[in-house]
Amino acid sequence: MSASDHRPGAVLNGSEAFPHRHLTGIAGLQPHEIMFLLDEAEQWVEANKERGRLSDRLAGLTQINAFFENSTRTLLSFEIAGKRLGADVVNMHAAQSSVKKGETLIDTAVTLNAMRADVIVIRHGSSGAVQLIADKVDCPVLNAGDGWHEHPTQALLDALTIRRRRGAVAGQRVVICGDILHSRVARSNMLALTALAAEVRVVAPSTLMPAEVERMGVTPFSDFDAALEGADVVMMLRLQNERMSGGFIPSTREFHMRYGLTPERLERARPDALVMHPGPMNRGVEITSSVADDKQRSAITEQVAMGVAVRMACLDVLTRHERGVEGWA
Amino acid sequence: MKRLFTNARLVLSDHIAEGSLLVDGDTIAAVGTVEAPSDAETVDVGGLLLAPAIVDLGVFAMDKAAMRAGGIARIGLMPDQSPILDGPGIIQRASAMGKPELWVHPIAAATAGLEGKDLGEMAINAEAGARAVATGRRWIADSGMMRKVLAYARDCGLAVIAHAEDAGLTGNAVATSGETATRLGLPAAPAIAEALAIARDLMLAEETGAQLHFRNVTTAGGFDLIRAAKRAGMPVTCGITPAHLLLSDVAMTDFRTFAHLSPPLRSEADRQAALRALGEGTIDVIGSGHDPRGPEEKRLPFADASPGMAGAETLLALSLGLVRDEVLTIERLFALLAANPARILGLSTGTLEVGHPADLILVNADAPWQIQADRMAAKAGNTPFDGLPVQGKTVALFKGGTEVL
Numbered sequence: 001m002s003a004s005d006h007r008p009g010a011v012l013n014g015s016e017a018f019p020h021r022h023l024t025g026i027a028g029l030q031p032h033e034i035m036f037l038l039d040e041a042e043q044w045v046e047a048n049k050e051r052g053r054l055s056d057r058l059a060g061l062t063q064i065n066a067f068f069e070n071s072t073r074t075l076l077s078f079e080i081a082g083k084r085l086g087a088d089v090v091n092m093h094a095a096q097s098s099v100k101k102g103e104t105l106i107d108t109a110v111t112l113n114a115m116r117a118d119v120i121v122i123r124h125g126s127s128g129a130v131q132l133i134a135d136k137v138d139c140p141v142l143n144a145g146d147g148w149h150e151h152p153t154q155a156l157l158d159a160l161t162i163r164r165r166r167g168a169v170a171g172q173r174v175v176i177c178g179d180i181l182h183s184r185v186a187r188s189n190m191l192a193l194t195a196l197a198a199e200v201r202v203v204a205p206s207t208l209m210p211a212e213v214e215r216m217g218v219t220p221f222s223d224f225d226a227a228l229e230g231a232d233v234v235m236m237l238r239l240q241n242e243r244m245s246g247g248f249i250p251s252t253r254e255f256h257m258r259y260g261l262t263p264e265r266l267e268r269a270r271p272d273a274l275v276m277h278p279g280p281m282n283r284g285v286e287i288t289s290s291v292a293d294d295k296q297r298s299a300i301t302e303q304v305a306m307g308v309a310v311r312m313a314c315l316d317v318l319t320r321h322e323r324g325v326e327g328w329a
Numbered sequence: 330m331k332r333l334f335t336n337a338r339l340v341l342s343d344h345i346a347e348g349s350l351l352v353d354g355d356t357i358a359a360v361g362t363v364e365a366p367s368d369a370e371t372v373d374v375g376g377l378l379l380a381p382a383i384v385d386l387g388v389f390a391m392d393k394a395a396m397r398a399g400g401i402a403r404i405g406l407m408p409d410q411s412p413i414l415d416g417p418g419i420i421q422r423a424s425a426m427g428k429p430e431l432w433v434h435p436i437a438a439a440t441a442g443l444e445g446k447d448l449g450e451m452a453i454n455a456e457a458g459a460r461a462v463a464t465g466r467r468w469i470a471d472s473g474m475m476r477k478v479l480a481y482a483r484d485c486g487l488a489v490i491a492h493a494e495d496a497g498l499t500g501n502a503v504a505t506s507g508e509t510a511t512r513l514g515l516p517a518a519p520a521i522a523e524a525l526a527i528a529r530d531l532m533l534a535e536e537t538g539a540q541l542h543f544r545n546v547t548t549a550g551g552f553d554l555i556r557a558a559k560r561a562g563m564p565v566t567c568g569i570t571p572a573h574l575l576l577s578d579v580a581m582t583d584f585r586t587f588a589h590l591s592p593p594l595r596s597e598a599d600r601q602a603a604l605r606a607l608g609e610g611t612i613d614v615i616g617s618g619h620d621p622r623g624p625e626e627k628r629l630p631f632a633d634a635s636p637g638m639a640g641a642e643t644l645l646a647l648s649l650g651l652v653r654d655e656v657l658t659i660e661r662l663f664a665l666l667a668a669n670p671a672r673i674l675g676l677s678t679g680t681l682e683v684g685h686p687a688d689l690i691l692v693n694a695d696a697p698w699q700i701q702a703d704r705m706a707a708k709a710g711n712t713p714f715d716g717l718p719v720q721g722k723t724v725a726l727f728k729g730g731t732e733v734l
Contacts, residue, residue, distance in 0.1 A: 027512065106628050126630030127514040128584030147630070148514030187514055211506035211517065 014327025018317050022134045022141040025150035026191035034192055038160050040313035041306070045164075048084070048309055057316060057323070058087035061118035066108070066133075067144070068094040068124040073279055074144050074154075077304070078121045081311035087119075105129060109136040119319050122146070140318035142311075148182050153314060154278055155188035157306040159196060161299050162233055164306075165274050170197035175227050175269070177203035177259055178237025178286055179248070180220075181210050185278050186237060190216050203227045203259065207248045224259050231269035235276040236261050236286045252285050261287045266297070274299050330354065331369035332730065334689075340380035340663045342680050350379055352687040355729035360681050374691055380663050381679050382688035382726060385641065386568060386670035387436070387463075387490065387544045389620040391423070395641035395707035396431050397734045399617065400723030402688040404431065405490075405674050408438040409465045415441055415449050417457035424458035430726075430733035434460040434674050436490060439478045445469040448477060451485045460674040463490035463544070466591060468526050470496050475530060479539035488540040488566075488673050491530050493551065494592055498522035503632045505593045509578045515632060520595055524550030531558050534565060542673050543567040545618065547595050549602035556611045566673055568614030571647035572638060572713055574603050580713055584631040587702070588713045590618075591636035608656050613669045615662070617644040621709035639707040643714055649694055649721035659694070687730035696722040 017036045026034065047054050063082040067075055075091060082089040094108065105124075109132070112120055119140050122130045127147030134141035145151040163169050174193050180186045180202050193200050194217040202213060203221045213220050221227035228234065239255060249255045266273065275291055275298045283289045292298055320328035335349045339360060351359040351369065365371055382402030389407050396404060406423055408414035414423060415438035423435040437459035441447040451462055462482050468491070469475040482489045502518035504510035510517035527543060531554060534541040546555060546567040558565045572590060577597040580588040588594055595603075606612050620637030627634050648666060652659050671679030678686050700717045702710035726734035 104625065104628075105630065106624075124630070126633055128632075129630040131584060132628070132630060146514075147632070148516075150514070184514060187512070210511040211519070212508040213511055215508040216512065 015321065021318075021321075023152055023314055023318060024131045024134055024141065024143045026152045026155050026188045026195070027150065029195070031195045031197075034156070034159065034195055037156055037310070037313055037317065038163060040317055041156070041160055041309040044309035044312045045306065048305065054084045056086035058082065058085035058319060061087045061319060061323070062116070063087040063089045063119045063121065063315065064092055064112060064115070064117040065089065065121045065144070066092045066094050066112060066123075068122070068129070069145070071123055071144070073304070074123065077307045078142075078144060078311050081308050081315055084308070085312055085315060087315070105132060106136060109133040113137040113139070118322055119315060139322070142314055142318065145184050147184065148187070149184055150188045151184040152188050153307065153311050154185050155192035156314070157303055157310040158189055158235065158276060158278070159192050160306045160310055161276065161303050162198075162274065165299055165302070166232060169193060172198045172232040173201065173230055174198050174233040174235060175201045175203060175231045176235045176237065177224055177227070177261070179208045179239055180204040180213065180237070181208045182240065183237050189235065190218050194218060201227045201231075205249060205258070225265065225268055228265065228268040231273050233274045233276060234261060234266065234269055238278065238280065239282055239286050256285055260285065261291050263288070263290055266291060273297065276300060276303060278303070330730075331358070331366055333363060333365050333369040333371045334379055335365075335371055335373050336376055337374045337379035338376060339681055340378055340660055342660065342664065342668065344660055350681060350689075352689075352727070352730045355687055355731070357681060357683055357685050357687050360683060377724060378659070378692040378694055379681070380690050380692055381667040381681055382690045382728065383645065383666045384670040384674070384676070384679050385617050385619065385644065386614050386673060387616045387618060388641065389618070389637065390708065391426055391431070391433055392619060392621055392641060392708050393427055393431050395619060395621070395639065395705065397726060398706040398723070399642040400645050400690040400692065400726050400734070401617075401641055402432065402726065402728045403434060403671070403676070403678065405434050405436050405460065405670065407465065408436055408443060408463055413438050413443055414459070415443070415454070417450075417453050420454050420457040420459050429731065430728050432728070434458070434676065436461045436463045438462065439464050439482065439489060440469065440474065443467065445471060445474055448481055451482055451487055455485055455487055459487070460676070461488040461490050461542070464492050466492055468492050468494050468496045472529060472533065476533045476537060479533050479541065480537040483537055483539040488542050490542045490544050493523050493526040493530065493543045493546060494518075495522045495525040498525065503589060503593065503636070504581060505578050505595050507578055507596050509581055513581065513584060513631070515581070520548045520599060521550055523548045523592060524554055527551050527554045531563070531565065535563055540564045541566075542614075544616070545569060545573065545592055546612070547573045547592050547603060548599045552602055552606040552611050556606070559611065566613040566669065567611070568616050569603060569607070569612050570616060570618045570638075570640060571644060572618075572640070574600065574607065574651065575647060576600070576713055581631070585713070586627045586629065586631055586634035587638065587711050587715065589631055589634050589636050590638060590713075604656055607651070613665065614673070615644070615648055615665045616670065617641045619707070621707045622711045623709040627709075627711050637711065638713055639705060639709055639711050642706055643700055643712060643719070645692065645723060646698070646700075646719040646721040647714065650719060653720070687727055689727040690723050691725040692721065693724050694721050696720060698722060
């Protein structure tokens with residue numbers, strides 16, 4: 001089936017709906033599998049507005065968040081998601097731990113495995129690192145970002161936000177602007193949104209655009225204004241500090257001049273266009289405060305809320321086999 | 330001691346001939362139709378190919394077991410060793426290391442410590458046994474320094490073996506720019522990094538009159554430049570590995586670190602250009618680039634893993650596949666595997682000529698087998714061809730007339 005004729009409830013049941021052991025990326029997922037995760041997340045969106053623990057379906061299960069790269073928001077989001085499902089959540093800040101002492105990634109994976117985690121959430125600075133660990137452990141692994149490669153839960157929460165705000169993902173003209181070259185958020189979003197039949201435009205100066213990106217089914221632009229014409233969704237990426245000066249762009253002010261999302265520039269998009277940003281924002285660089293804080297247009301805080309719901313859904317779905325849920329055992 | 334190989338298919342420089350070959354001591358004494366001397370041991374090889382043993386130019390490890398299994402009698406050892414081959418003591422030691430069955434011909438560091446700053450002691454190193462000089466795994470970024478390397482090497486009568494990747498473009502890249510690197514999120518450099526480096530070095534070689542060999546040329550742009558330089562009569566040569574002829578960058582999919590090579594695997598269009606360049610004679614050498622890397626260097630995220638492949642024992646079988654695919658003839662293949670690399674190293678070997686050392690291999694060109702990474706003779710089994718069924722096996726290897734396999 002294609003994403004456009006998706007009907008909730010009419011999809012496959014049980015493990016047939018999502019036959020993957022790990023979530024290492026959007027690549028390899030079928031459109032209906034992405035839709036299944038979004039549908040699963042819906043139940044938590046409303047429930048998350050209540051106070052306290054929401055469910056005990058992960059009670060007695062240990063969730064290890066192994067973050068080999070510093071993160072505040074994603075780590076917190078996964079921690080809250082796990083706790084709301086009743087899991088025992090342990091955070092491992094591997095960026096400061098034995099990894100620095102020369103322990104190899106494989107050794108770390110074996111150690112994590114020996115601790116008998118029931119689900120492991122991993123962020124790592126190298127592309128492919130999460131897959132490497134997933135191949136070595138006996139429990140489901142969730143990719144919370146690996147190098148420039150993928151950040152699948154971010155793409156899922158973005159798709160959920162778009163679907164809820166715009167009614168559907170299919171047919172939406174989504175403009176993703178910023179450092180596409182070094183962005184795992186951009187890669188996962190390109191895969192997820194094209195799989196769900198959105199029209200995706202990616203915008204970056206040519207120094208920050210990956211080669212042959214059009215082979216991923218998206219249209220590259222270096223002119224932000226041209227790309228914005230008729231946009232339904234404008235997704236801004238964070239410009240990393242280390243790229244701000246030197247080789248890739250001349251200066252942040254020049255970047256802002258050409259690629260900053262200002263109210264004037266946003267005029268080119270559809271009047272009801274949605275503004276998104278994975279956070280944390282560099283206000284005044286890729287986005288001005290007046291756009292970011294515009295309650296009508298900006299979905300930025302909503303994205304954060306969707307993040308918890310999507311991560312709850314992923315943790316739930318991936319552990320169903322281990323928990324012996326009917327149809328998943 | 331004399332030994333007469335009869336009933337052989339002799340791989341001569343321009344054709345295959347059925348006949349015999351007589352070895353006297355460590356030397357080839359007669360080729361073709363040979364009267365059996367009364368004091369010779371006669372060996373009927375049953376119609377197998379009798380070919381010059383492989384001279385593997387530009388390997389990174391002296392891995393005897395792998396070389397023996399691959400039918401390799403001599404290697405041109407890259408200076409990127411620990412310690413670096415940039416002094417007479419270490420070069421003498423390296424020359425002696427493999428004897429008697431494997432002769433190591435050290436390639437000295439073109440610049441001291443391979444740092445690209447000061448000239449290496451080329452004449453002293455040559456006297457100690459070095460057969461060429463090389464820039465190592467790296468390109469010399471400073472054009473003035475590269476010019477001095479080429480000019481001085483010419484004075485010493487040594488070929489310069491260059492690595493052709495413009496370091497300014499490659500930076501920390503581990504892949505060729507393209508769809509695969511983009512999907513995997515890997516640091517990548519455009520393929521023209523190679524042609525850029527070749528263009529500069531060719532100009533410097535023309536100006537200095539140096540003999541220049543590019544260890545690995547892998548792109549259409551690179552071959553165009555080499556082809557033009559050869560037509561202009563320049564003494565330039567180039568090599569390639571079977572991996573760059575048989576695999577494209579798609580082989581990196583799923584972060585397969587065994588496909589992390591230097592130079593990186595290229596696009597399918599460049600691979601096709603490499604096959605054409607091989608067929609038309611632009612490529613002079615096929616080498617293994619043998620560089621065994623254990624799991625501690627390969628079981629890492631792709632960009633953190635070391636580049637390189639264990640290629641020695643798959644070199645012949647993969648190359649014979651190119652003959653079966655009619656890219657080149659078998660006699661031409663052995664020019665690329667033995668005669669040409671020997672010539673670049675200034676060695677009188679690599680052909681079945683009377684007076685040459687009896688470095689020979691008996692090859693069953695049809696014998697089927699499967700490449701298995703965990704069953705290789707090499708120090709590590711990092712082959713990008715794991716699981717591939719191939720044909721062609723070295724049945725016996727003779728170094729200086731002595732059977733070593």
